[in-house]
Amino acid sequence: MVGIKKVLLLCAICYILCAALTGCGPTYPKKNVKEAVAGICTQEYGVNVKVETYDKTMFIYLPLKGLLDYSFNLTRPASEKINNVIFTAARVALSTDAKFDFYCVIAHDIKMPELQIVIIKNVEDVRRLFASDISRGEYMKRVLIDLRWSPQAKKEQVVKDIFNKMNLDQKWQDQIISDFFRSEPAAISDIGYWNDRFYIKDITLAEFLAEQIANRIKIEFRESKDLKDIFLLKSAKGLYAARKDRRLFRFEIMAERGAIGAGTTIENSDKIFEKALSMAGHVLHGYHFKDYDAVEVFDQREGRSIEVTPEELENFRMKKVKLNEIGK
Amino acid sequence: MIPRKWKMYLKMYWVKFAIVAVVILLVALAVIGLNSLESYYRNITLATMPVNLLMVSLNAIIFVYMYMIFMRGGFSKLSQKLRVHGEFVNIKWSDVIGMENVKAEAMEVVQLIMDRARVKKIGGKILRGILMLGPPGCGKTYLAKAIATESGLPFVSMSGSEFVEIFVGVGAARVRALFKKARELAYGYGGCIVFIDELDAIARKRVFSAFGGTEETNSTQNQLLAEMDGLQELKDKSGEPRPEQNIIIIGATNAPEDMLDRALRRPGRFDRIIYIEKPGLEDREKLFAYYLGKVQYDKLLDVGRLARKAVYKSPADIENIIKEAALVATRNDRDAIRLEDISEAMERIDLGLKRQLTMTPREKETTAYHEAGHAVVLYILHPTNDVFKISIIPRKDTLGVTYSQPKEELYSYTKDKLLADIKVSLAGYVAEKMRFGVTSTGVSGDFKDATRIAHSMVWSLGMSGAEFLGDYTAIPESQISEDLKEKLNQETDKIFQLCLKEVEALLIKEKPILEKLVNDLLAKEELEYDEVEAIFMEFGKARTKSAW
Numbered sequence: 101m102v103g104i105k106k107v108l109l110l111c112a113i114c115y116i117l118c119a120a121l122t123g124c125g126p127t128y129p130k131k132n133v134k135e136a137v138a139g140i141c142t143q144e145y146g147v148n149v150k151v152e153t154y155d156k157t158m159f160i161y162l163p164l165k166g167l168l169d170y171s172f173n174l175t176r177p178a179s180e181k182i183n184n185v186i187f188t189a190a191r192v193a194l195s196t197d198a199k200f201d202f203y204c205v206i207a208h209d210i211k212m213p214e215l216q217i218v219i220i221k222n223v224e225d226v227r228r229l230f231a232s233d234i235s236r237g238e239y240m241k242r243v244l245i246d247l248r249w250s251p252q253a254k255k256e257q258v259v260k261d262i263f264n265k266m267n268l269d270q271k272w273q274d275q276i277i278s279d280f281f282r283s284e285p286a287a288i289s290d291i292g293y294w295n296d297r298f299y300i301k302d303i304t305l306a307e308f309l310a311e312q313i314a315n316r317i318k319i320e321f322r323e324s325k326d327l328k329d330i331f332l333l334k335s336a337k338g339l340y341a342a343r344k345d346r347r348l349f350r351f352e353i354m355a356e357r358g359a360i361g362a363g364t365t366i367e368n369s370d371k372i373f374e375k376a377l378s379m380a381g382h383v384l385h386g387y388h389f390k391d392y393d394a395v396e397v398f399d400q401r402e403g404r405s406i407e408v409t410p411e412e413l414e415n416f417r418m419k420k421v422k423l424n425e426i427g428k
Numbered sequence: 429m430i431p432r433k434w435k436m437y438l439k440m441y442w443v444k445f446a447i448v449a450v451v452i453l454l455v456a457l458a459v460i461g462l463n464s465l466e467s468y469y470r471n472i473t474l475a476t477m478p479v480n481l482l483m484v485s486l487n488a489i490i491f492v493y494m495y496m497i498f499m500r501g502g503f504s505k506l507s508q509k510l511r512v513h514g515e516f517v518n519i520k521w522s523d524v525i526g527m528e529n530v531k532a533e534a535m536e537v538v539q540l541i542m543d544r545a546r547v548k549k550i551g552g553k554i555l556r557g558i559l560m561l562g563p564p565g566c567g568k569t570y571l572a573k574a575i576a577t578e579s580g581l582p583f584v585s586m587s588g589s590e591f592v593e594i595f596v597g598v599g600a601a602r603v604r605a606l607f608k609k610a611r612e613l614a615y616g617y618g619g620c621i622v623f624i625d626e627l628d629a630i631a632r633k634r635v636f637s638a639f640g641g642t643e644e645t646n647s648t649q650n651q652l653l654a655e656m657d658g659l660q661e662l663k664d665k666s667g668e669p670r671p672e673q674n675i676i677i678i679g680a681t682n683a684p685e686d687m688l689d690r691a692l693r694r695p696g697r698f699d700r701i702i703y704i705e706k707p708g709l710e711d712r713e714k715l716f717a718y719y720l721g722k723v724q725y726d727k728l729l730d731v732g733r734l735a736r737k738a739v740y741k742s743p744a745d746i747e748n749i750i751k752e753a754a755l756v757a758t759r760n761d762r763d764a765i766r767l768e769d770i771s772e773a774m775e776r777i778d779l780g781l782k783r784q785l786t787m788t789p790r791e792k793e794t795t796a797y798h799e800a801g802h803a804v805v806l807y808i809l810h811p812t813n814d815v816f817k818i819s820i821i822p823r824k825d826t827l828g829v830t831y832s833q834p835k836e837e838l839y840s841y842t843k844d845k846l847l848a849d850i851k852v853s854l855a856g857y858v859a860e861k862m863r864f865g866v867t868s869t870g871v872s873g874d875f876k877d878a879t880r881i882a883h884s885m886v887w888s889l890g891m892s893g894a895e896f897l898g899d900y901t902a903i904p905e906s907q908i909s910e911d912l913k914e915k916l917n918q919e920t921d922k923i924f925q926l927c928l929k930e931v932e933a934l935l936i937k938e939k940p941i942l943e944k945l946v947n948d949l950l951a952k953e954e955l956e957y958d959e960v961e962a963i964f965m966e967f968g969k970a971r972t973k974s975a976w
Binding site: 107108110111114115117118119121122124125126127128191194195230231 | 451454455458459462463466467468469470471472474477478481485488
């Protein structure tokens, strides 16, 4: 017994020495975060990036050569560089006292800057993955990856077409666009980088979850055998609206009916509602998110919608109630 | 050049040094490694480290447990591990009270240890071992420590019983470990004293049995013999004796000398035998003065009187008496120890605690006659002993006691003394028979003593009236003729009968004293020395006593 006591005492002393001699201060202090990310990307991966922070979100712009191949898939070198930058962002976000909730990597091909890849990750998800609190599969579903036409570029292109028709001088065109057509984005979908300027906003967990649920619904309609035979999903949009004293998640789903296995109109709508609500319940429960009053799912094709309270959603998730017993 | 002591420490504790160095290195590497991590990973590592350490420890414990159970025959083997600590004692000659003769002898031993070079120069043989023989509690260990202090050498101590184990070979292994440690200390300090207390546990005469029942003791002793011989063989390259050989083994035992194996007592092993006796009058005075100095006592207390009263007491007994007296004084709400506290303490130690037995009046009367008989004969006939107390209060396994002590230490007994002992023993029986016509079982112990003494007088001491000289117990019983046996036994019986008659005559003659003692005992239950003295004086029987 004396031997065991000695061993345990030795372990405790070693541990205390290690803890005392290493300290627990952040490796990347808040004031140096941007330089840290840019420095790591340059020094360790040979990639030049621009970094901006907005409240609790960190944005990293990554210009690349040869982002996409002819089939619109990411090229291998581009994919590696993006992964390196994402990993760098994770390292810094986890080892800083800046308390970031999200980080976002915006990558585009310098030859085709209008087309951008926007990747948004929740820092807590990364932490939970490292702690093996969530699976890698679940983690991948929690990441928002969007290949899209830059909203700002789209907007400016329209304006420029009009100015060209008006034969307006290029200098004036730029001035007018800069003064009147450049504004901060209102939604996650507006985030991007265009003409040496970040178009960014602070990402909130609620809108991140709305986007994530919509994304998951898309994946489910694409991958689930039950659904992909019946429906051809055209679009699924998620948004979080907080107006006055009402906070609402709204999901708009546009799904064409397939040829096989389709039921009646109401039955099809119910299937969409069932899947969407199930997904919303799962995600909101996974994040322990309670800051909402209702979840609404709108079937755009049939013009039908269902709205449930958080309690109903939870009961539905737990399979305590059926779809026809909830909502209005 | 590294000093020899440092080398010794490195040799002795190299495992510990290695463990400490490895741990420091690991901690340093861990700190460097952790510092190279980003804070998140560092925090994660530090956060999980306690659990990891716990799991590793748990795994280690399970592994060790399984290993010990299945591979090493259980944890009992662990107890074979020997821990020997060299200690530096600080007991000087002045701390050893009394024993002046023994101290003088020990002093010479110290001189020999310290002056080994000179002894060798003149070709003298270096002392290897000292054997201390003597009764328990006489300060053998204390003296050994004093020898260590005075010679300025480290002192490694073990009890003989620590070598004894049920497993064969364990004792020998422990002897090896003891000497290994001693050699290491001797290397560092130029010498070492190994003290083995209760040496008889491993030094009894070896038994060479065909069944191997005593092999463990034999092998332990053989190892001790080998180690003691091996000490002479260590020499360095230049042929000079190495410091590791400067080991003196001091053994101590209270067993008789002839109980020990002869091989151990031969020169080159335990060369010198020091006999330690119980302290004499002068030493007892010093001991009382020393132990009383540690407590609060009445300054009128006569240390000489205490010493005279404590005949045959060892230093440990005297220490115990003072300790007990302090308790008695505390119980009696006294701030300082007085003579009566010491007297009570001695009685408690010698006679035992009083027992609360409900005796019948007849039993009490029988006991009173029995003890009074002893007291009368003891007082009038015994040449060496005094009656200090008579009691009919049950103590230990007796219903009463006549407490007597010799006036001074006696190292040999005369025929008169032995005859007086027999008469005193028979007096209880005679007194009971005179009063009641029958006797009780209380005489059994007395008869045993009397018979044993009478038998010894005839069979081995040549003290019979006839011409039977010699120790007949030295002859195998089968070689003594039945006729001789009968004659010897008749002589024994004759002594017995003569003593009996003498006692009967004396008690008839001194019946008034006997009755007086009995009456006083029945009334008071206990009679102290002064009260006994007064009764005999009353009847004109006072004799010159020592002044205690």
